[in-house]
Amino acid sequence: MLEKLTVVVFWLALVCSVASSLAYIGNFASRADRRVHVYTALGTALASFLLLLAVIFIRAGTLGISQTAGPFTVRVIFAAFIIGVFLLIETLYAGKNPKVKALGMFVMPISALLQFMAWHSYALTEPLTEQLRNYWVGIHVTFAVLGYSAMTVALAMATIYLLQERQLKNMRKKKPGKIFRKLPSLETSDEFCHRAITFSFMFLTLVIATGIIRAEMLPEWSQWYMDPKILMAIATWVVYGAYLFVRSTLGWQGKRANIFAILGFVVAVFTYLIGNSSIITEIIPSMHRYGGGLG
DSSP: OHHHHHHHHHHHHHHHHHHHHHHHHHHHHSSSOOHHHHHHHHHHHHHHHHHHHHHHHHHHHHHOGGGTTSHHHHHHHHHHHHHHHHHHHHHHHTTTOGGGGGGHHHHHHHHHHHHHHHHHTOOSOOOOOGGGOSHHHHHHHHHHHHHHHHHHHHHHHHHHHHHHHHHHHHTTTSOOOHHHHHSOOHHHHHHHHHHHHHHHHHHHHHHHHHHHHHHHTOGGGTTGGGOHHHHHHHHHHHHHHHHHHHHHTSOOOHHHHHHHHHHHHHHHHHHHHHHTOHHHHHHSOOSOEETTEEO
């Protein structure tokens, strides 16, 4: 019964995410903000967030909290947190800067994609290895989801910056298009991207630290520094650390910094795929296994 309920609620959340994505894109494409687009976009985004939370609680009630670190639930949590971060930003800043709602045009499709990926890994039971059944793992996963959620917001803001910057260049030849009127200013996009990466770097640091602490508790994983997932996480951490360094020390801002932010996200995705590659983990053992699979 609970399995069927999980499936129904999950698909309702996915439908809401897709509807919200289309509404945000539709509002962006129109000449002026239309209330039907704005309310539909925000309402379905909120509905998707609440439905995803319901899926998480149902899974926790069905499997137990210790079993919610499996691939399906982690991806659902990630999708929910991305929407949650976006809704928080819109709540805090939309009154002062209504154009931040353009962020939804990027965030909601990413969340929908994550939900599709989650469904691909869906299973009623997600048997975890004994090493992963620990409260440290829950803390570790929470920090990871927060870090990658902030990273996703940074990607969206960096993309918005580059789109806006291109529009401003085109103003010399012709009148600014619809995109210019709907996007946040360059300063707003740049600052939001910087803040998001700062938070992401902080959480990535905690991810690595909690992962190492848990590994040190296990005698069989004394050589945690050989785990491909940890190595890839450190690589991502180094890239975002480099972004913060060149921004604060060398004064990188604007276009260069935002291109760096996008490249950082590309590196993060690449390292995630490498860290989860079954080929790599067949050669180098990994403690990031969920029973028979990886996540």
